[in-house]
Amino acid sequence: MQIVVATIAHTPYAQIICDTIAESSKVRGTGIARRTPEYILSKMEAGNAVIALEGDTFAGFCYIEAWGHGKFIANSGLIVHPDFRGQGLAKRIKGEIFTLSRKRFPDAKIFGITTGLAVMKINSELGYKPVTFSELTDDPTFWKGCQTCKNFDVLTRTEQKMCLCTGMLYDPAKAKADEEKNKVKAPVFNRLKRIKERLFLKKPK
Ligand SMILES: CC(C)(COP(=O)(O)OP(=O)(O)OC[C@H]1O[C@@H](n2cnc3c(N)ncnc32)[C@H](O)[C@@H]1OP(=O)(O)O)[C@@H](O)C(=O)NCCC(=O)NCCS
Numbered sequence: 001m002q003i004v005v006a007t008i009a010h011t012p013y014a015q016i017i018c019d020t021i022a023e024s025s026k027v028r029g030t031g032i033a034r035r036t037p038e039y040i041l042s043k044m045e046a047g048n049a050v051i052a053l054e055g056d057t058f059a060g061f062c063y064i065e066a067w068g069h070g071k072f073i074a075n076s077g078l079i080v081h082p083d084f085r086g087q088g089l090a091k092r093i094k095g096e097i098f099t100l101s102r103k104r105f106p107d108a109k110i111f112g113i114t115t116g117l118a119v120m121k122i123n124s125e126l127g128y129k130p131v132t133f134s135e136l137t138d139d140p141t142f143w144k145g146c147q148t149c150k151n152f153d154v155l156t157r158t159e160q161k162m163c164l165c166t167g168m169l170y171d172p173a174k175a176k177a178d179e180e181k182n183k184v185k186a187p188v189f190n191r192l193k194r195i196k197e198r199l200f201l202k203k204p205k
Pocket residue numbers: 024028032077078079080081084085086087088089090091092113114115116117118119121122
């Protein structure tokens with residue numbers, strides 16, 4: 001399986017990507033926003049998408065969207081073709097698109113909205129935290145993307161405060177602060193180790 005940053009060379013796959021998203025949306029019966037081939041193409045051209053191929057066969061896809069003047073990034077449109085599900089492919093694709101997002105937009109907060117347990121699990125592993133919609137972008141163009149979802153009436157009724165999707169957010173500044181906080185301080189650790197060794201290890205006679 002090859003997972004690469006998509007380019008215009010992958011143009012022929014735009015239609016199957018859209019068809020697979022549309023089919024999955026029908027089968028699942030819950031919200032997956034539809035995409036047009038032109039939109040998918042624009043992501044490929046901008047180097048803002050990741051595609052998985054088994055030889056020449058389409059296996060999976062995901063792309064980056066920037067919102068609120070680049071303050072927010074969403075990794076959207078995750079799709080794994082039914083023939084390749086249950087093998088950890090979504091996890092690998094999300095890992096690649098996350099790395100690409102961090103490289104291209106290092107200061108942006110990365111977020112997603114989903115009803116899917118698989119995506120929630122993957123996002124959690126990547127360091128996303130569940131949040132209310134108020135923590136996400138207020139860019140109207142992002143929320144317009146929900147119009148093709150069958151639950152859009154819920155979002156409208158709640159004035160965009162909540163819906164069936166859970167919002168998840170990776171905040172790079174917070175992640176860095178948490179990392180610092182959890183870092184083992186070497187001198188403190190070594191001193192503690194020496195004290196414990198003195199207390200609990202018997203000296204050889
Ligand atoms: C959701 C989807 C992307 C998962 O793809 P996948 O390649 O089968 O997922 P993975 O094999 O990488 O699984 C990742 C994790 O999710 C779990 N998982 C996968 N599918 C699941 C499902 N339908 N329900 C619950 N958990 C699921 C896996 O067990 C795994 O968990 P683990 O880390 O504890 O082992 C795929 O089913 C799909 O394309 N569905 C239709 C489109 C869709 O729903 N996209 C998401 C829109 S938000």
